[in-house]
Amino acid sequence: MALEPNRWRTVDPTGRATLALTDWLPAIAEAGFDGIEIWDRHLTEASADEADAILAGPLPISVFNSYVSLDEVAPGDRDAVSGWVARSRSRGVKFNVGNDAASESRYAERIAAWLEGLPDGAALLCECHHGISIAEDPAVARRIFEAAGPPERLQAIVHTHEEPDAIRARFDAYGERIRHVHVNFLDFQKGGAPPLRDERERLEARVALLDELGFAGSYCLEFVHGLLTERDDPEHLVPQAAEDLVLLREITG
Numbered sequence: 001m002a003l004e005p006n007r008w009r010t011v012d013p014t015g016r017a018t019l020a021l022t023d024w025l026p027a028i029a030e031a032g033f034d035g036i037e038i039w040d041r042h043l044t045e046a047s048a049d050e051a052d053a054i055l056a057g058p059l060p061i062s063v064f065n066s067y068v069s070l071d072e073v074a075p076g077d078r079d080a081v082s083g084w085v086a087r088s089r090s091r092g093v094k095f096n097v098g099n100d101a102a103s104e105s106r107y108a109e110r111i112a113a114w115l116e117g118l119p120d121g122a123a124l125l126c127e128c129h130h131g132i133s134i135a136e137d138p139a140v141a142r143r144i145f146e147a148a149g150p151p152e153r154l155q156a157i158v159h160t161h162e163e164p165d166a167i168r169a170r171f172d173a174y175g176e177r178i179r180h181v182h183v184n185f186l187d188f189q190k191g192g193a194p195p196l197r198d199e200r201e202r203l204e205a206r207v208a209l210l211d212e213l214g215f216a217g218s219y220c221l222e223f224v225h226g227l228l229t230e231r232d233d234p235e236h237l238v239p240q241a242a243e244d245l246v247l248l249r250e251i252t253g
Contacts, residue, residue, distance in 0.1 A: 002224050029057075038064055092180060093125060126145070180217050180219075192227060
């Protein structure tokens with residue numbers, strides 16, 4: 001996802017994937033990554049040959065980033081995601097609930113139904129995203145989770161750009177479900193991201209906090225320096241991600 005220039009429809013308003021992912025998987029593997037989070041459109045809109053090549057590529061698809069809506073009754077769309085999860089053997093499926101407070105119970109029901117169709121061993125990962133999801137409120141997220149499924153199937157993500165008190169609140173509410181971290185320090189005013197080395201102190205503090213809270217899950221480099229600039233292309237972003245990976249592994253041990 002960090003590599004797709006059209007992640008926010010800045011290249012093409014249709015939101016289509018513009019990147020031939022197979023061109024870059026060898027370089028990502030050589031950089032030392034042990035898996036990728038894949039933007040759903042890199043598979044769902046790919047040609048059959050391209051999709052097969054991605055699935056047979058040098059890196060496992062650890063997380064399938066789904067943008068399927070939970071605001072409408074569209075079980076067929078969620079079934080299609082489950083099919084791709086089975087084909088890609090992903091262990092996690094990133095998703096978001098909607099932003100309608102009146103639909104809290106319906107979101108839980110739709111998540112529970114979705115879980116029934118997911119392959120064994122695959123878990124839903126709620127991003128609980130600020131601004132687009134009622135699950136940004138930890139108490140609401142907890143209620144939805146408890147109604148929808150057990151911690152081994154329904155889990156959650158936190159972000160390093162979140163403030164410490166916000167991260168603590170999430171752990172207080174549903175800490176046993178937090179299994180994945182998106183590493184990014186987006187500048188929400190300017191829209192860019194600094195090199196991770198420039199945020200070393202803040203990253204060390206976040207990792208220390210997560211350790212203190214008992215986190216024992218996985219980390220993903222979500223966004224890297226260069227996005228939304230003239231260097232927003234894999235030729236520049238892959239080397240930056242490789243540099244960030246070295247620092248991330250040094251800090252996380």
